[in-house]
Amino acid sequence: EAGVTQFPSHSVIEKGQTVTLRCDPISGHDNLYWYRRVMGKEIKFLLHFVKESKQDESGMPNNRFLAERTGGTYSTLKVQPAELEDSGVYFCASSLTGRHSYEQYFGPGTRLTVT
Amino acid sequence: AQSVTQPDIHITVSEGASLELRCNYSYGATPYLFWYVQSPGQGLQLLLKYFSGDTLVQGIKGFEAEFKRSQSSFNLRKPSVHWSDAAEYFCAVGLAYSGGGADGLTFGKGTHLIIQP
Structure with a gap:
């Protein structure tokens, strides 16, 4: 069974540009989460989808970040326009529903560098 | 708001020696507790979890963790570490x-x- 995949693995963009990160969850996982780790800091929750609906987006830093999950399958996280402080590693995770939803499976992350 | 404290940023252990990594949490009720590991170039892998019941939980790769409610701790242990x-x-x-x-x-x-x- 394929795990959570993320694309790209690395992205280097200039301040003001737009970047879109993609996450493909494990097949059948209704829950999808985005997290971010800024260098030297802890991994922080950004938002949570249940199927195509946003269950909790309390961790989104500001309105330059837009997450979508059309059709309840893969998800994208767009940063527009990117700022220097957006640099970090963006993780995606997925899980089943019910009690098993606590077992979140993480992807390898996308390292975003904004110059 | 809940918080998690890992007081040790770096720990050095000799191969074959025992290991204990500390974790304390702050929350009004007992949350669900997890330990994840990230090897270089890899995603986070779930080592073990605590939901309820037996306070000593076993995980993968020979790791275990003990939940202590009175100390709000969930320390990770391994009797003998490998490189x-x-x-x-x-x-x-x-x-x-x-x-x-x-x-x-x-x-x-x-x-x-x-x-x-």
């Missing part, structure tokens, strides 16, 4: 959402484990 255990370890807590499933996890800052030959 392949060198990685970054994260303690995390989770809460339920109204739909009956898990919301986003709250992580500690992580502990880098260095193994000396």
